[in-house]
Amino acid sequence: MNRIRKIETYLISTEVAGACADATRKVDKIGFLIVRATTEEGLEGIGITYNEIGGDATKQLIDTSIAPRVIGKDPFCTEDIWNDLFQYLRGVGRKGLSFCAMSAVDIALWDLKGKITGLPLNRMFGSTVRERIPVYASGGWTSYSDEELLKEIGRFVEDGYTKVKFKVGAAGGISRDLERLRKVREAFGPGLEIMLDANNCWDAATAIRFADRAKEYDIAFLEEPVFADDIEGLRRFREASVVPLATGEHEYTRFGARDLLLRGAVDILQMDTARVGGITEMLKIAALTQAWNIKFAPHCMEFLNLHLLSAFANSLYAERLYIFNEVWDHVFVNLPKIEKGYVEVPKGPGLGLELNMEFIKKASA
Numbered sequence: 001m002n003r004i005r006k007i008e009t010y011l012i013s014t015e016v017a018g019a020c021a022d023a024t025r026k027v028d029k030i031g032f033l034i035v036r037a038t039t040e041e042g043l044e045g046i047g048i049t050y051n052e053i054g055g056d057a058t059k060q061l062i063d064t065s066i067a068p069r070v071i072g073k074d075p076f077c078t079e080d081i082w083n084d085l086f087q088y089l090r091g092v093g094r095k096g097l098s099f100c101a102m103s104a105v106d107i108a109l110w111d112l113k114g115k116i117t118g119l120p121l122n123r124m125f126g127s128t129v130r131e132r133i134p135v136y137a138s139g140g141w142t143s144y145s146d147e148e149l150l151k152e153i154g155r156f157v158e159d160g161y162t163k164v165k166f167k168v169g170a171a172g173g174i175s176r177d178l179e180r181l182r183k184v185r186e187a188f189g190p191g192l193e194i195m196l197d198a199n200n201c202w203d204a205a206t207a208i209r210f211a212d213r214a215k216e217y218d219i220a221f222l223e224e225p226v227f228a229d230d231i232e233g234l235r236r237f238r239e240a241s242v243v244p245l246a247t248g249e250h251e252y253t254r255f256g257a258r259d260l261l262l263r264g265a266v267d268i269l270q271m272d273t274a275r276v277g278g279i280t281e282m283l284k285i286a287a288l289t290q291a292w293n294i295k296f297a298p299h300c301m302e303f304l305n306l307h308l309l310s311a312f313a314n315s316l317y318a319e320r321l322y323i324f325n326e327v328w329d330h331v332f333v334n335l336p337k338i339e340k341g342y343v344e345v346p347k348g349p350g351l352g353l354e355l356n357m358e359f360i361k362k363a364s365a
């Protein structure tokens with residue numbers, strides 16, 4: 001049997017150039033924590049989580065606590081490994097960094113299952129319903145001047161995207177946000193699909209007032225209009241607004257998804273494969289979105305999500321967060337090309353991605 005022989009981790013971290021701030025904080029550093037799980041026969045699975053903060057702590061948790069529990073196990077038993085780690089780590093966090101660590105390891109095990117069987121993940125999930133996945137471009141920080149905002153949206157459009165997301169919650173209040181929105185709509189016309197992200201900045205009443213005034217600009221969704229833990233505020237927003245509600249990037253596990261769904265606090269669920277507990281957990285979360293007949297649109301980390309988006313018929317699109325573009329380009333040698341806002345699902349085994357180990361070894365040293 002192909003048992004797991006070793007688990008290695010590499011932390012890549014870079015300073016963000018320029019001032020990228022959303023409504024509630026500034027992003028100074030970004031990076032990937034890469035996991036390589038290798039079997040006794042030398043097959044290798046890749047997993048990733050990303051970090052703005054705490055990448056080194058996540059790495060240490062994997063190296064010293066998670067890896068020793070996973071080594072020697074059968075990589076096909078992802079459910080058993082997940083349950084063991086969940087119980088093992090439960091006292092030190094059922095959200096947050098523990099789950100970033102678990103996610104990266106779980107993704108590596110799924111990639112490994114694909115490598116062993118020779119199957120791409122979407123076929124292992126049971127469907128290739130879509131072979132091309134729509135992708136939207138994401139950025140438009142509130143720290144930008146209006147000119148910088150228009151310039152970046154212009155770059156997205158030049159790069160072929162027809163769907164874009166930018167930030168709201170700018171200094172100056174909702175009348176400033178509406179002005180920025182008007183400028184983007186007027187500059188790029190009705191053909192551009194616009195999504196907005198408020199990054200937790202408002203209370204429900206402000207969010208409802210904003211959405212009521214913004215709806216004339218045809219908004220595909222408003223994301224995290226209130227604090228992510230204010231589920232009652234999300235519910236109030238959803239009941240009062242015609243603008244669809246997207247949320248979930250700050251929730252963890254199927255239990256977090258359950259709470260949003262049971263309380264009617266989401267239209268488009270955006271949980272994050274690299275945070276929620278990996279692919280094992282995302283399969284369950286995607287199934288829950290189907291049971292509630294809502295949309296599934298995983299947060300960020302587009303190349304980890306293509307197979308999930310391919311396999312689940314109620315999924316919408318992948319998110320390409322532009323500040324991560326350079327990291328992606330450096331870390332992999334065979335990223336599929338995004339053209340005219342679409343990307344082909346890789347047909348190789350597992351995730352279908354190959355690491356640039358030369359770069360990774362140098363950058364993580």
Ligand SMILES: [Mg+2]
Pocket residue numbers: 197199223224249
């Ligand atoms: Mg967001």
